Amino acid sequence: MTDPALPSVGAPPGTPTAVEIFDTTLRDGAQFEGISLSVEDKLRVAEQLDWLGVAWIEGGYPMANPKDEEFFRRAVNELQLSTATLVAFGSTRRKAGKVDDDPTLRALVEAGTSTVCIVGKSWDFHVTDALETTLDEGVAMVGDSVKFLRNAGLRVFFDAEHFFDGYKANPEFALRVLEAAATEGADCVVLCDTNGGSLPHEVQRITGEVVSYLEGVKVGIHTQNDSGCAVANSIAAVLGGASHVQGTVNGYGERTGNANLMTVIPDLTLKLGIETLPEGRISRLTSVSRHVAELVNLPPHAADPYVGSSAFAHKGGLHTSALGRAGGASYEHVDPAVVGNRTRVLVSELGGRAGLGMKAEEFGLELDGAQTKDLSERVNLLESQGWVFEAADASLELLMRDVQGWTQEFFAVESYRVTTEHLNPAGGNDAALSTEATVTVAVDGERVVTEGSGNGPVNALDAALRSALADRLPALSKIHLTDFRVRVLDAADAAGNADTGAVVRVLIDTTNGDETWTTVGVSPNVIEASWTALVDALVFGLLHT
Ligand SMILES: [Zn+2]
Structure with a gap:
């Protein structure tokens, strides 16, 4: 049976046929809580964005931040961008100031990019109350700045800050600001929902009104997710x-973040038929999403549309058997391969042997009837003890290989030990806390004993194991742990007996930059559970890197 065709989709008449994608991960994205990027990180993110094929990469605010200044210096000299153009960000001239000696505008010219984006106020209240100047001066600040930058030979985008709130309060002033930017030669006027409080029906109506008012001027959108x-x-x-x-x-x-381009791009491309990236690039979306998550050192969001590891994951009998019979289209809104993702079957007690068979196929393994039966019994037993394979594909794949008689030959663990010492626990001084681990492993026929330290036992064990294996297994340098989750199960046992019944489940997420995977370990001892998940994480990585 072939897949039923996906419903045909397209944009209503009058919608643009192509939309240029402007990425601001390195400027607005860098404001996200928990993100702190070195210049080196920023260069690597820019390479990913160019590989994906966005039109514009906003690199930062050279005036406000010396790190951004260095980024532009290095980016202009070192990056070989093939599809994207680098953009420097700044603001309009100061009130009652002159454009030629304005430090922000000078920094923009000196950033060395062909294109700049400046932000200016389009809400009357912000001009009169925050800037404390007249509306006429507010308009002049925008017009003068665009003109100055255009005269310096730059392409200029104008971000109209608080545009939607401003338009609702005083549409005449908000439009005058845009008009000043457009008249002085801005390439695009960008309507910003700076506080993120607008709703789609308002944004669509107001954008439509602006587009018809400014006939022929390119209009952009910048939204926050509040x-x-x-x-x-x-x-x-x-x-x-x-x-x-x-x-x-x-x-x-x-x-709460910006518009997620990993969702916007496929929505526009696949649902509305609008051109966004160069031909053939949209399949890089999942890889770029995960690679950038690794570069900014945040765990990828499993439930993100299109690119998340759960985006095409199916659980339970009905779904999985329908998937097996009819293919993806029966329960998937798009073909996951189009965005570089894949269908996953989540195995649980519900899934049964049919689910395991499909899972094996997904891993490229072939199980015979006896192996499937053996595997199904082992999965059921382990799940009753607290293991969860639906959340730990990598451990399941290793278990399947084990059922087939495979054993990993990268290394053999003889023993490990981990100690945590706190020299000043009452003082609450973390600097006095240290964790050290020792592992003994056989690798390449040689017995190696190594030590490692870290901010906790998993880090320390990981460090010790890596220093034992790094020379012989160089692929390990690409493999990094990204997340670690612990849960205590069945802790509420009989009174006074709480800890005897408790087991701990540890899940570890790992990446090699292209792929991420999850492993699981269960034990009454948190270190042992962590160790099991850690060893499987590295073995799986070595097998697939
Ligand atoms: Zn923003």
């Missing part, structure tokens, strides 16, 4: 006529 509508608002703006969309990888951004 109402949970950043992606929806971006789509709404495009339906209203916007042809330039700003956003970030994985939706990183101030507060």
